[in-house]
Amino acid sequence: MTPTAGLPDTQGAQRAPGLRGWLLMAPLLAWLGAFVVAPTLIMLVYSFCDRDELGQVVFTFSWSNYARVFDPTYLKILLKSVYYAAITTAICLVVGYPVAYWVGRAPERVRNKLLALIMIPFWTSFLIRTYAWMTILKSEGPLNSLLLYLGMISTPLDILYTPTAVVIGLVYSYLPFMILPIYGSVEKLDNALVEAAFDLGAGPVRAFSNVIAPLTRPGIVAGVMLVFIPAIGMFAITDLMGGARVPMIGNVIQNQFGQARDWPFGAALGMTVLLLFAATFWLTTKKDPSAT
Amino acid sequence: MSTESKEVMVEVRRVTKTFDKFTAVSDVSLEIRAGEFITLLGPSGCGKTTLLRMISGFETPTEGQIFIAGQDVTHDPPYRRDANQVFQSYALFPHMTVKENIGFGLRMKKVPKNEAQERVRDAIAMVSLGGMEERKPSQLSGGQRQRVALARAIVCRPKVLLLDEPLSALDAKLRHSMQVELKHLQQKLGITFVFVTHDQEEALTMSDRIAVINKGKIEQLGDAGAIYHQPKTTFVANFIGQANILEGEVVSRAGRKVTIRLEGGPDVTLMADDLPDDAKTAMISVRPEKILIRKEREESDNVFEAEIAEEIFKGATDQLMLKTPGGLELWAVVANESARQATVHKGDKVFCHLHFDDIVVVQGT
Numbered sequence: 001m002t003p004t005a006g007l008p009d010t011q012g013a014q015r016a017p018g019l020r021g022w023l024l025m026a027p028l029l030a031w032l033g034a035f036v037v038a039p040t041l042i043m044l045v046y047s048f049c050d051r052d053e054l055g056q057v058v059f060t061f062s063w064s065n066y067a068r069v070f071d072p073t074y075l076k077i078l079l080k081s082v083y084y085a086a087i088t089t090a091i092c093l094v095v096g097y098p099v100a101y102w103v104g105r106a107p108e109r110v111r112n113k114l115l116a117l118i119m120i121p122f123w124t125s126f127l128i129r130t131y132a133w134m135t136i137l138k139s140e141g142p143l144n145s146l147l148l149y150l151g152m153i154s155t156p157l158d159i160l161y162t163p164t165a166v167v168i169g170l171v172y173s174y175l176p177f178m179i180l181p182i183y184g185s186v187e188k189l190d191n192a193l194v195e196a197a198f199d200l201g202a203g204p205v206r207a208f209s210n211v212i213a214p215l216t217r218p219g220i221v222a223g224v225m226l227v228f229i230p231a232i233g234m235f236a237i238t239d240l241m242g243g244a245r246v247p248m249i250g251n252v253i254q255n256q257f258g259q260a261r262d263w264p265f266g267a268a269l270g271m272t273v274l275l276l277f278a279a280t281f282w283l284t285t286k287k288d289p290s291a292t
Numbered sequence: 293m294s295t296e297s298k299e300v301m302v303e304v305r306r307v308t309k310t311f312d313k314f315t316a317v318s319d320v321s322l323e324i325r326a327g328e329f330i331t332l333l334g335p336s337g338c339g340k341t342t343l344l345r346m347i348s349g350f351e352t353p354t355e356g357q358i359f360i361a362g363q364d365v366t367h368d369p370p371y372r373r374d375a376n377q378v379f380q381s382y383a384l385f386p387h388m389t390v391k392e393n394i395g396f397g398l399r400m401k402k403v404p405k406n407e408a409q410e411r412v413r414d415a416i417a418m419v420s421l422g423g424m425e426e427r428k429p430s431q432l433s434g435g436q437r438q439r440v441a442l443a444r445a446i447v448c449r450p451k452v453l454l455l456d457e458p459l460s461a462l463d464a465k466l467r468h469s470m471q472v473e474l475k476h477l478q479q480k481l482g483i484t485f486v487f488v489t490h491d492q493e494e495a496l497t498m499s500d501r502i503a504v505i506n507k508g509k510i511e512q513l514g515d516a517g518a519i520y521h522q523p524k525t526t527f528v529a530n531f532i533g534q535a536n537i538l539e540g541e542v543v544s545r546a547g548r549k550v551t552i553r554l555e556g557g558p559d560v561t562l563m564a565d566d567l568p569d570d571a572k573t574a575m576i577s578v579r580p581e582k583i584l585i586r587k588e589r590e591e592s593d594n595v596f597e598a599e600i601a602e603e604i605f606k607g608a609t610d611q612l613m614l615k616t617p618g619g620l621e622l623w624a625v626v627a628n629e630s631a632r633q634a635t636v637h638k639g640d641k642v643f644c645h646l647h648f649d650d651i652v653v654v655q656g657t
Contacts, residue, residue, distance in 0.1 A: 190381065190383065192379050192380075192381050192383035193383050193385060193386075195350055195370070195377075195379070195383065196377075196379060196383035196384075196385070197385075197396075197400075198349075198350075198369065198370040198371050199348060199349075199350075199370045199371070199376055199377045199445075200371075200376065200396050200397035200400055200444070200445075200448065201371045201397055201400035201401045201448070202371055202396075202400045203369075203371050206400060210396070210400075211385060214387045215385075215386070215387060
């Protein structure tokens with residue numbers, strides 16, 4: 001059911017692990033069992049339970065939590081989350097692909113330096129980076145000052161606490177997760193194949209669409225999944241950069257487990273999102289057996 | 293044959309290519325005739341592949357110009373040149389079938405579907421790949437991949453076909469049969485072939501003309517016979533076939549007829565065309581198989597005595613190391629005409645006979 005549960009399957013298809021293999025995997029399996037499978041099962045149970053006035057979980061069986069998920073209020077937020085995540089993924093792909101391609105085609109000695117440049121922002125805490133963005137985007141922040149100074153705008157733009165700010169924050173945070181897998185695919189791409197495409201009369205655009213893109217597809221698929229799936233569930237950036245005005249499904253879930261003290265409903269929302277992830281994973285990997 | 297035609301298909305005019313500080317190709321000029329099979333032959337790193345890549349458009353000359361069919365294409369990208377390349381690694385698109393690979397160029401050139409299908413079918417037949425149309429490159433053998441690469445290029449009917457060591461990944465047997473096949477294909481299609489190889493035997497087998505390249509320059513250009521029989525430099529003599537390179541002092545001279553006293557060896561007389569008038573010393577090249585070895589002295593332009601110091605059985609031939617009384621060592625090759633016939637053996641004293649024409653003055657490189 002969970003994406004991780006699929007892992008032993010795809011690996012084991014080629015070679016069944018022997019006793020030694022299982023021993024080597026034991027720590028990982030124990031970890032996944034204790035911290036992924038067990039909590040997921042607990043959530044699954046909770047999602048069918050009820051709660052009393054104090055927020056305690058009452059163990060009865062009911063579908064009512066799932067029925068609430070499809071309440072228009074929550075459904076709208078869920079769809080909006082998918083929408084923002086999709087926009088984030090699209091921007092990351094359009095911005096990240098050329099970077100990944102350029103780095104992947106660079107001479108070997110330059111490549112690692114360029115990769116380091118992409119990774120350097122990660123050395124700073126995520127929260128600090130997000131606060132930095134808030135400072136940049138706020139109405140009296142440097143971006144507005146610059147635009148005002150250049151005369152491109154006459155009144156400060158309200159970017160912070162809007163969906164735009166959320167998407168900017170999401171793109172900034174997830175861009176490396178798009179770049180790195182695509183880079184991996186581009187690096188493996190034989191330059192002679194690109195040359196062959198040119199040689200046979202394909203200009204840059206058609207060489208890309210007919211040869212480069214299909215051959216780097218595994219990287220694109222991996223990048224899309226690594227950005228789209230976590231972006232749906234992100235709540236910190238929406239909290240900080242969207243204020244309370246741009247709730248995404250991650251915020252709602254967080255709220256159910258926090259202030260609202262409605263764990264069963266939170267669990268039901270969580271399971272729904274999990275199903276959505278699993279479906280995305282299945283759809284994107286199904287067509288291309290060479291992915292993963 | 294078409295080699296006599298005067299039409300120039302590819303012209304390389306005073307082309308130089310430098311990478312950072314390394315000069316890969318240095319002021320090379322070359323005219324390739326329409327319908328000719330020309331080979332760029334040289335050791336790895338000599339610049340032959342760079343030269344080819346400038347014709348195909350993957351490299352831009354630092355200086356000089358490239359013309360294809362009279363048009364200056366120096367700065368045209370590969371997709372605007374009427375030339376196709378067969379890559380050393382074949383570079384078949386792994387995500388496409390044999391048919392899709394071969395049809396790719398026609399699809400890019402927007403050839404109408406019906407015509408494209410027909411041409412693909414013809415090309416598949418021409419390289420005997422019938423029945424493989426729907427396979428992916430990964431399901432083919434090395435030889436089959438090679439054929440797909442070839443078909444993919446010739447289906448575009450380019451004016452020039454550029455081949456970058458296309459046979460080097462094949463095993464020896466397959467390579468020999470592909471050499472013959474390639475040559476037949478070229479004659480049948482009448483397309484100009486520019487073939488890059490470091491394999492001298494491959495070059496001799498297939499080419500109308502060979503350009504021997506060394507250190508970014510063309511050392512010698514000519515047909516296989518001329519390159520083999522009249523090497524101009526020690527490099528050419530050594531690189532193509534085997535050669536005894538010997539040095540000596542010019543002792544007498546009458547017109548073309550020159551006599552040279554070899555270090556530690558006999559005097560040899562030869563006909564020299566390009567030896568400078570004031571030359572005091574000269575370097576000569578003698579092919580091992582041209583030294584005629586007999587137990588008795590026979591009539592010849594040059595005769596000298598030697599002892600067989602070494603004998604190496606090579607199957608069809610015997611390789612002999614000859615040592616003259618003065619200590620000069622040189623290699624000779626004799627055919628093993630018959631197992632029964634008594635031939636010369638190690639330790640034998642023999643007479644070596646050399647014709648004027650089989651001694652060539654070469655320049656050191």
